[in-house]
Amino acid sequence: MTTTSTNSGKPGGTADTAPRRRGRGGAALASxxxxxxxxxxxxxxxxxxxxxxxxxxxxxxxxxLSGSLYHHFDSKESIVDEILSGFFEEVMASYRRVVDEGEDPRTTIAGLVRVAFGTLEPHRAAITVMQNDWSYLKGMERFAYLTRSEDEVEAMWVETIRRGQEDGLFRSDIEPKLTYRMIRDTVWVAVRWFRPGGRLDAQGLADHYIKVMFDGINTH
Structure with missing residues (x-):
């Protein structure tokens, strides 16, 4: 819910100009x-x-000193690249596992929602950066994977919603892509106010959201 000038183009690759260090101790310290x-x-x-x-x-x-930072990264773009590629690697792998389980569409959507809420705490920074700087970053060639990854995630959700409509589980008068985007934005905007240690943890929040999404707030 990476292509750089120095990597293979897969999520997770980043540019790093850190000098090679000898010995496991030095490598571990550098890491x-x-x-x-x-x-x-x-x-x-x-x-x-x-x-x-x-x-x-x-x-x-x-x-x-600023110069010392360049021993580890060649630019701040390389740093945010690592943050975002790590996020997309994890969330997409989790989404794929949920979809590959082959459950009914309602169970699958609930699983995808739980994955999305589960990212709020460990990937707070990545989600916030995407909300604030998406338009800027996606205009850079090295971040082309952001659009590709988002398209893949959207396809998973939209296909599941459409399957639910075909099976008579979901209303036929809702537009799948719009529904997905509303769910996505509602979940991710929670990163601005969700605080770990609050009354509800991420999964408790997901359960509450699923209840409202599927059952509504009416008593009948």
């Missing part, structure tokens, strides 16, 4: 530092927006 920088940058992107966040901002948050 930990890289992951730490990604987490810091993700929080900044979510808070300030990708375009408004500078390499200097990320370096300052990490307590290092």
């Amino acid at each position: 930990e530092r890289r992951e730490h920088l990604v987490r810091l940058a993700a929080d900044l992107f979510a808070e300030k927006g990708f375009q408004a966040t500078t390499v200097r901002d990320i370096a300052k948050e990490a307590g290092i």
Whole structure:
């Protein structure tokens, strides 16, 4: 719900100019530092927006010089690339598993909703970046996978909704693509107010949403 100039074009690939280090200890330390920088940058992107966040901002948050950041990433685009490709890899794999289980359309839609809500906490930054900076990022060649991935996700949902209509489980007077987009946006906008540790966790929130979506709020 990646194509870069230096990767294979599959989700998850990123450009990294970090120098090779000898020994497992050095490699592990470099990996930990890289992951730490990604987490810091993700929080900044979510808070300030990708375009408004500078390499200097990320370096300052990490307590290092801007030049030191380039030992791990060649640009802030490489960092957000890693954040977004990781998100799409995970969510699409989960969506495919739900669809491949071959359950009835209602069960499948419920499963897809649970997957979507389950992304709110671990991928808060990625979802926020997509909401705020989607138009900007998709205009860059290295982020062409965003549109392809979104198209694949949309196709999963739309096909399931149409199958439900054919089976008489869903209303025939709803437009499948519009229905999917309304569900998607309703779920993902929750990232702006959902807080872990609240009255409902992500799955409790998903259960409540499914109840309202399928049963409505009327008493009859």
